[in-house]
Amino acid sequence: MTLLCSNGHTNPADSRFCCICGQALVTPQRSADKLLGQRYHIERELGQGGFGRAYLALDTYRFNEPCVLKEFAPLVQGDQALKKAQELFGREAGVLYELQHPQIPKFREMFRAVDGESDRLFLVQDYVDGRTYRSLLNSRRDEGRYFSELEVLQLMSQLLPVLDYIHKLGVIHRDIAPDNLMLRFDDQLPVLIDFGGVKQVAAIASQYYNPNHPVPALTRLGKVGYAPHEQMERGTASPDSDLHALAVTMLVLMTGEEPQDLFQGSVPWTSKVALSPHLTQIFQRMLSPRPSDRYPSAQAVLQALQSTLSGATPGYITQPPAPTASPSSVPTANHIAPTHNPTYAASPVTARKSGSGIWVWLLLIPVILGAGTGGWWLANRLLLPVDEPFSPDAGAVDETEPEVSSNLPPEEQARQAALGERRRQLGVDYALLVNLTNQTFFDRYPEQRGQTLSDSPEDADGRSQWTAIASEWLDQLETHLSPAARQRLGQFTAADRDRWRQQVNEQFVSGRALNDLTDARFFHLWPEQQGQDFLETPMGQVWQAIAFDYVDAIEQGAVLEEVVFEAGQFSTDLSDRLEPGGGQIYIANLGEKQFLRLALQAPSDSTLLSLYLPRPTSEQPVLLEDASDTVWSGQLPQTGYYEVVVVSRHGEPLDYQLSLAVDNVSTDPIETPDPEEEPPKN
Numbered sequence: 001m002t003l004l005c006s007n008g009h010t011n012p013a014d015s016r017f018c019c020i021c022g023q024a025l026v027t028p029q030r031s032a033d034k035l036l037g038q039r040y041h042i043e044r045e046l047g048q049g050g051f052g053r054a055y056l057a058l059d060t061y062r063f064n065e066p067c068v069l070k071e072f073a074p075l076v077q078g079d080q081a082l083k084k085a086q087e088l089f090g091r092e093a094g095v096l097y098e099l100q101h102p103q104i105p106k107f108r109e110m111f112r113a114v115d116g117e118s119d120r121l122f123l124v125q126d127y128v129d130g131r132t133y134r135s136l137l138n139s140r141r142d143e144g145r146y147f148s149e150l151e152v153l154q155l156m157s158q159l160l161p162v163l164d165y166i167h168k169l170g171v172i173h174r175d176i177a178p179d180n181l182m183l184r185f186d187d188q189l190p191v192l193i194d195f196g197g198v199k200q201v202a203a204i205a206s207q208y209y210n211p212n213h214p215v216p217a218l219t220r221l222g223k224v225g226y227a228p229h230e231q232m233e234r235g236t237a238s239p240d241s242d243l244h245a246l247a248v249t250m251l252v253l254m255t256g257e258e259p260q261d262l263f264q265g266s267v268p269w270t271s272k273v274a275l276s277p278h279l280t281q282i283f284q285r286m287l288s289p290r291p292s293d294r295y296p297s298a299q300a301v302l303q304a305l306q307s308t309l310s311g312a313t314p315g316y317i318t319q320p321p322a323p324t325a326s327p328s329s330v331p332t333a334n335h336i337a338p339t340h341n342p343t344y345a346a347s348p349v350t351a352r353k354s355g356s357g358i359w360v361w362l363l364l365i366p367v368i369l370g371a372g373t374g375g376w377w378l379a380n381r382l383l384l385p386v387d388e389p390f391s392p393d394a395g396a397v398d399e400t401e402p403e404v405s406s407n408l409p410p411e412e413q414a415r416q417a418a419l420g421e422r423r424r425q426l427g428v429d430y431a432l433l434v435n436l437t438n439q440t441f442f443d444r445y446p447e448q449r450g451q452t453l454s455d456s457p458e459d460a461d462g463r464s465q466w467t468a469i470a471s472e473w474l475d476q477l478e479t480h481l482s483p484a485a486r487q488r489l490g491q492f493t494a495a496d497r498d499r500w501r502q503q504v505n506e507q508f509v510s511g512r513a514l515n516d517l518t519d520a521r522f523f524h525l526w527p528e529q530q531g532q533d534f535l536e537t538p539m540g541q542v543w544q545a546i547a548f549d550y551v552d553a554i555e556q557g558a559v560l561e562e563v564v565f566e567a568g569q570f571s572t573d574l575s576d577r578l579e580p581g582g583g584q585i586y587i588a589n590l591g592e593k594q595f596l597r598l599a600l601q602a603p604s605d606s607t608l609l610s611l612y613l614p615r616p617t618s619e620q621p622v623l624l625e626d627a628s629d630t631v632w633s634g635q636l637p638q639t640g641y642y643e644v645v646v647v648s649r650h651g652e653p654l655d656y657q658l659s660l661a662v663d664n665v666s667t668d669p670i671e672t673p674d675p676e677e678e679p680p681k682n
Contacts, residue, residue: 035060036057036069036111036113036120036122037111037112037113037122039059039060039061040057040058040059040060040067040069040124041057041058041060041064042055042056042057042069043055043056043057043058043066044056046068052070052071052072053070053071054068054069054070054071055068055069055070055071056068056069056127057069057124059124065127066127066129067108067124067125067126067127068105068124068125068126068127069122069123069124070122070123070124070125071120071121071122072121072122072123093107093110093123095170095171096123096171096195097110098169099165099166099169099171101162101165101166102189103158103159103162103189103190103191103192104162104166104191104192104193105125105126105127105128105191105193106125106126107123107124107125108124108125108126109123109124110122110123110124111124128182128184128191128193129184129185129186130182130183130184130185130191131182131183131185131498131502132178132179132180132181132182132183133178133179133181133182133183133190133249133253134177134178134179136178136183136498137178137252137253137256139498140256141256144256146253146254146255146256147250147253147254148254149254149274149275149276149279151253152250152253152254152279153279153305155190155250155253156246156250156301156302156305157302157305158189158190159181159190159192159246160246160298160299160301160302160305161298161302162192163192163239163242163243163246163298164297164298164299164302166192167239167242167297167298171195172237172238172239172241172242173192173195173242173245174195174227174231174237174241174242175194175195175223175226175227175245176192176226176242176245176246176249177223177226177245177248177249178249178252178253179194179223180192180193180194181193181249183495183498185495185499185502188493188495188496223245224259224260225248225258225259225260225262225263226244226245226248226249226259227241227244227245228240228241228244228245228289228291229289230291238291239296239297239298240286240291240294240295240296241291242298243286243294243295243298243301244286244287244294246286247283247286247287248262248263248287250283251269251273251283254273254275255269255272255273257272270284279305282301282304282305285304286301404416404417404420405455407455407456408455408463412460412463412464415467416467419467419470419471419474422471422474423474426474426477426478426483426486427483427486427487428474428477428486428487428489429489429490429491431490432489432490432538432541433470433473433474435538436473436538436539436541436542437466437469437470437473438538439537439538439539440469440472440473441465441466441469443528444465444469445462445465448462453466476525477489477542480521480525480546481542481545481546481549482548482549482552484548484549484552485545485546485548485549486545488545488548489541489542489545490541492540492541492544492545492548496544496548497544497547500514500547500548500551501514503551503554503555504551504554504555507554507555507560507587508562508587508641508643509554509560509585509587509643510612510643512610512612512622512625512643512645513585513610513612513643513645514547514550514551514554515547516583516608516610516626516645516647517550517559517583517585517645517647518543518546518547518550519647520581520582520583520608520647520648520649521546521550521581521582521583522542522543522546522581523581524580524581524648524649525581526539526542554585559583559584559585560584560585560586560587561574561584561585561586561587562586562587562588562589563586563587563588563644563660564588565662570661570662570663571659571660571661571662572659572660572661573657573658573659574586574657574658574659574660575655575656575657575658576655576656577653577654577655577656578607578646578647578648578650578653578654578656579648579653580648580650580651580652580653581647581648581649582647582648583645583646583647583648584645584646584647585643585644585645586643586644586645586646586658586660587641587642587643587644588641588642588644588660589640589641589642590636590639590640590641590642590662591636591639592636592637592638592639593635593636594635594636594662594663595633595634595635595636595662595663596632596633596634596635596636596642596660596661596662597631597632597633597659597660597661597662598611598624598631598632598633598644598658598659598660599630599631599658599659600630600631600646600656600657600658600659601630601656601657601658601659602630602646602654602655602656602657603650603654605628605649606648606649606650606654607628607630607646607647607648607649607650607654607656608626608627608628608646608647608649609624609627609628609629609630609632609644609645609646610622610624610625610626610627610643610644610645611623611624611625611632611642611643611644611645612625612642612643612645613637613638613640613642614638614639614640614641614642615638615640620637623642644658644660646658
């Protein structure tokens, strides 16, 4: 079981305070008399909306599977008014119950629960384990980075079929916005949540059946700035009004500006974001003030995107300029979280090769221009130049491994066949191995750029060099990565990094600490990557595979240790051995104004030491980071879990001892920090 604070942050079951925002947590009482509908344990309230309240609950009929209960509680008075409102609610719930789409939380049932003298009405729907796009946007906005055009194209290609599905059933969402789109963790697909129909019933019921409102007022359903004017002013909604809200949502994700800032004033929205002309025209039509001028259906928008982009030159898609890095930024520590609140340049959604999204990844495949951009793989394959961007699942070459060329000498055919068989046994993605080998091949043999290796005898040396590099890569991937990480190579995305941060946060570990361990190992193995912007290259997939393995190691406690002071003790000594490129994380729950002293005993210049705050601020993001210093002391500014990270930069295994001493010890936080004043620890 996990605990949620009122901000929706996930915490381990034994937590007393939220590890993200520091809020005091209340452990739910689980007794038989607390079962709703003789089935559901209420975990906690998730929030309140126009329809009533929402709760996270456990379904005891499904092995305590989490679900969401939505209580219908309109502001009406009188039994007849409530009965009529409930009839409307049941009718709308019946419509939603008919929706059967994998990107819409399934509505399971509607039930009544008698609580004292009150008769409570609930909807039950599937729980979505993920993050809203509002949350993802906020994480990026903190670092001045937003969603790219490619990400938005991809997201639209995954959402438009969902809208097409509901619109054909006569259902209008009515409330599309970043808050009502979730990135689901397990499959990285966007999920459409919080349909406005239930909210509309509550609003209408409150207006028509509340004595304080004898004359119905206009029903304002939808978010200001997202819904078109006719929906906000007259309460009318149609498929094109959902498409209007979708276009606004995409622009908000790309600019970080709210609609009232994006569309008001003398500066047009088109000057606030660098878009291709094709997408600009599509958005302009979706945002037309006249409903008749908009696209009539989601399918029409999807067709416009496909027909417009399929004839465009691959690679035309523009990206917003990257923000200028601050002087204090450290390039090699920005892969998962430049601070405890991460932002990513890569997409939180993965391009897929099925359904309506196929055209997105096709745009990423480089045009074959003959011998000018060539290399070789087993059967005279054209390869990706190293200065081209790498995208998971897009691939630089056909994913299908070709047959060994019969024109090669028999002994070379045997070597190629053995190489291919070993790759398959290790579970390494074919296209990823090609990309890694290409990158190393061109680095070692720059004279080969612009050349094409064929299966002719003249290219035998080049083929031998390329094959040897491929074999080297398989050696390294087998030695340094787990089988699970090897099988994921080529598929890691920013959404994975986001999920890893959430996972380690539950262990009171930050993205910074995870970066430290990953960087130490990665740069020990490939020191030439120091200072390089490699995350969106094939090498970045290897970095992420190492991070993937470290997340598991943190969760298993292999590289994580909690420092707990015994009663009456005010110091402790910890010792361990680090392999080259290894690292260890220590966490300690300490109080504000305590005095802490750290002392690391290790060979000179053999380690890097970091001390991270529970909740970093812009004025004080860290106490110590990647320092060669071995001693630190000072008064602690916050209450919560502090992290001490030790990583090795020594070429040989090293033994070290870490001493921690405090002036007094408290394993309980002294006071609950105000989440409004300080950013969360991520």
